[in-house]
Amino acid sequence: MNDLPKGADLLAAGRALARDWRLGPSAFLAQYGVGCEADYKRAAMAEGRVMCHAQIGWRAPAKSIRAYHDIWLACDKAGHRVDRYGLCLDWSMALPRAVRARAQRGTGMILPGVEDFVALANAAPVAAHFGDFVLGFPAAVENTQAALAAGATAIGNLGQYFTFRVPGHDDDVQATAATVTALGLIAAQEVPVMVHSNIDDGFAAQFTDLANALGMILVERDIVTRLIGAEIGHAFGHHFSDPLARMAFQRALAEEGASPGTMVYGNTTSYRGQPAQNGASLASYLMVDALGQRLWPSGHAINPVPVTENERIPEVQEVIEAQLFAGRLIEQSAGWPGLIDPEAVGRLTARLRAGAGRFRAALWAGLAEAGVDCTDAFAVLLALRRMGGRRIEAAYGAGLPDARAMGGRVPVVPATILTEIAEMSHAALAGTDPALHPNVRGLRVLVATSDVHEHGKMLIDEMLRQLGAEALDGGTSTDPGPLAALAEALRPDAIAISTYNGVALAYYQALKAALAARGLALPVLIGGRLNQIPEGSNSSLPMDVGDMLAAEGAVVCRAAADLLPALAYVRAGCQPSV
Numbered sequence: 001m002n003d004l005p006k007g008a009d010l011l012a013a014g015r016a017l018a019r020d021w022r023l024g025p026s027a028f029l030a031q032y033g034v035g036c037e038a039d040y041k042r043a044a045m046a047e048g049r050v051m052c053h054a055q056i057g058w059r060a061p062a063k064s065i066r067a068y069h070d071i072w073l074a075c076d077k078a079g080h081r082v083d084r085y086g087l088c089l090d091w092s093m094a095l096p097r098a099v100r101a102r103a104q105r106g107t108g109m110i111l112p113g114v115e116d117f118v119a120l121a122n123a124a125p126v127a128a129h130f131g132d133f134v135l136g137f138p139a140a141v142e143n144t145q146a147a148l149a150a151g152a153t154a155i156g157n158l159g160q161y162f163t164f165r166v167p168g169h170d171d172d173v174q175a176t177a178a179t180v181t182a183l184g185l186i187a188a189q190e191v192p193v194m195v196h197s198n199i200d201d202g203f204a205a206q207f208t209d210l211a212n213a214l215g216m217i218l219v220e221r222d223i224v225t226r227l228i229g230a231e232i233g234h235a236f237g238h239h240f241s242d243p244l245a246r247m248a249f250q251r252a253l254a255e256e257g258a259s260p261g262t263m264v265y266g267n268t269t270s271y272r273g274q275p276a277q278n279g280a281s282l283a284s285y286l287m288v289d290a291l292g293q294r295l296w297p298s299g300h301a302i303n304p305v306p307v308t309e310n311e312r313i314p315e316v317q318e319v320i321e322a323q324l325f326a327g328r329l330i331e332q333s334a335g336w337p338g339l340i341d342p343e344a345v346g347r348l349t350a351r352l353r354a355g356a357g358r359f360r361a362a363l364w365a366g367l368a369e370a371g372v373d374c375t376d377a378f379a380v381l382l383a384l385r386r387m388g389g390r391r392i393e394a395a396y397g398a399g400l401p402d403a404r405a406m407g408g409r410v411p412v413v414p415a416t417i418l419t420e421i422a423e424m425s426h427a428a429l430a431g432t433d434p435a436l437h438p439n440v441r442g443l444r445v446l447v448a449t450s451d452v453h454e455h456g457k458m459l460i461d462e463m464l465r466q467l468g469a470e471a472l473d474g475g476t477s478t479d480p481g482p483l484a485a486l487a488e489a490l491r492p493d494a495i496a497i498s499t500y501n502g503v504a505l506a507y508y509q510a511l512k513a514a515l516a517a518r519g520l521a522l523p524v525l526i527g528g529r530l531n532q533i534p535e536g537s538n539s540s541l542p543m544d545v546g547d548m549l550a551a552e553g554a555v556v557c558r559a560a561a562d563l564l565p566a567l568a569y570v571r572a573g574c575q576p577s578v
């Protein structure tokens with residue numbers, strides 16, 4: 001540990017960079033006459049105004065720049081204000097410019113130079129929030145410099161530091177050092193720049209207890225405010241499907257003074273149907289979020305996610321429609337607060353806060369006991385990342401220990417994703433042919449993901465368990481090479497991949513080659529989002545690659561229910577086609 005960099009040195013290096021890298025002007029700051037977005041948010045909280053966030057970012061910078069302007073203009077004409085844009089960089093942007101060209105590309109936006117950041121963020125008077133793939137990765141410093149030059153006063157995403165990884169780049173010391181240096185640069189700005197962290201990108205997606213997710217927010221706030229000297233704003237929401245818990249969580253943030261927050265993310269895990277069905281989910285979570293801001297303002301902008309987002313990256317017009325929908329819903333929410341029982345919300349808020357307090361105290365004490373220098377931002381961040389969400393929850397969670405519970409403890413306020421996965425597994429198996437069940441018993445299946453999305457894997461693991469087959473853990477964000485090595489060691493009957501980041505074909509091809517190099521010809525089942533942006537495409541939209549995968553020999557699974565017939569064929573020694 002002695003050769004590791006010191007947090008103080010990295011922060012000083014970041015501060016030194018502030019001599020050359022200062023906050024640039026922005027159309028947003030000029031339009032509203034504010035120094036930073038945090039001040040703008042505080043003013044909105046004081047007025048009781050509910051703000052709106054849109055998440056955007058297409059592969060081609062020109063398309064994103066046009067959209068930045070056109071979405072704002074169309075909404076402005078209709079009398080609706082888009083307050084902020086979350087700018088969705090591609091995961092290849094997590095790597096320094098010098099090596100980015102060789103990196104695997106996903107579906108997000110690629111901004112080659114500082115001037116592209118500046119042009120984008122100044123295309124309309126909307127606050128630019130550079131979140132995804134900025135902090136937490138090897139390119140943290142150069143992306144932060146570019147975001148500052150573009151006048152962005154919300155920069156993230158610290159949540160991703162803890163859980164995301166970019167294929168082929170596993171050096172956590174390098175990623176941590178770059179992140180702490182970038183945080184030093186942010187802290188040294190003359191106006192407050194909010195460090196953003198989306199807790200659902202971080203450990204909240206892995207925790208089984210929402211009290212621990214709140215506790216983690218408090219710990220991250222301790223790190224950024226106390227050890228770095230910057231402001232922090234959190235986002236939450238993707239996985240918060242229970243309306244009461246969603247509202248109580250937001251109220252807890254307000255009561256803890258964990259505000260202003262950046263945004264309440266849409267409850268995207270509830271988008272499982274057609275656009276019209278997803279529309280009901282949209283209305284349901286937005287109403288909760290608008291009422292939460294009216295009753296207990298916390299400065300989080302609310303986020304109407306377009307109803308097509310479970311199919312593909314939404315188009316510009318769909319973003320506009322979702323915004324206008326939110327605008328009208330905010331107006332209509334004015335008559336609703338009387339329907340909310342503040343006492344019921346308050347009781348759950350109190351449980352969350354009490355649990356979060358226990359988690360926070362236990363985690364800091366645990367770090368100190370483990371010999372981590374709790375005054376050193378580098379040491380603390382690296383220790384947390386290396387422990388990982390599951391171990392942190394089991395060791396320091398707020399609930400009572402229980403070896404039978406998935407997180408190792410009885411949750412104080414259970415996260416809904418676990419029950420949702422159990423229900424999906426039940427529904428998928430209910431629709432299958434029971435005569436096939438015995439064929440699958442005893443099969444050994446190596447289950448892995450190509451990226452951070454792990455619900456598909458959790459679902460397949462659960463279904464295999466119910467079918468009496470064995471799920472061997474191939475890990476999350478597992479590169480094809482290491483997965484093939486694991487397959488050689490474990491000799492499974494089949495491999496099952498869940499993939500989401502728009503790299504399905506490239507991933508499968510690399511896995512097939514890596515298996516062949518080891519003399520293995522295992523059946524590979526693949527499900528999730530089976531798409532990819534074709535090289536040279538100018539639409540910036542991913543295309544389905546299911547047919548190409550099948551032609552190359554993959555067992556394409558469009559739904560979880562396909563698992564059973566596919567494995568039944570594997571048992572019969574045939575090449576399955578589902």
Ligand code: B12
Nearest residue numbers: 268309310312451452453454455456498502527528557560
């Ligand atoms: C939850 C979620 C997340 C969570 C993941 C948390 C976690 N620990 O798992 C978080 C917030 C972290 C996240 C992050 C990101 N996400 Co995301 N996410 C989703 C979301 C909402 C749900 C996906 C999911 O898990 N569904 C649950 C599964 C069980 O259901 P399902 O997807 O319908 O799958 C069915 C079948 O496909 C099948 N199945 C799935 N896998 C397999 C495997 C086998 C073998 C079989 C048989 C069947 C099977 O089972 C299901 C039931 O039938 C989707 C949008 C949506 N509503 O679908 C976006 C989505 C997948 N994400 C997307 C993106 C772009 C990202 C990010 C890159 C965003 C960013 N810029 O940061 C990052 C990923 C970064 C990284 N390093 O990898 C895109 C993918 C775009 C594309 N490929 O076209 C989507 C579609 C959203 C969008 N429209 O932009 N995300």
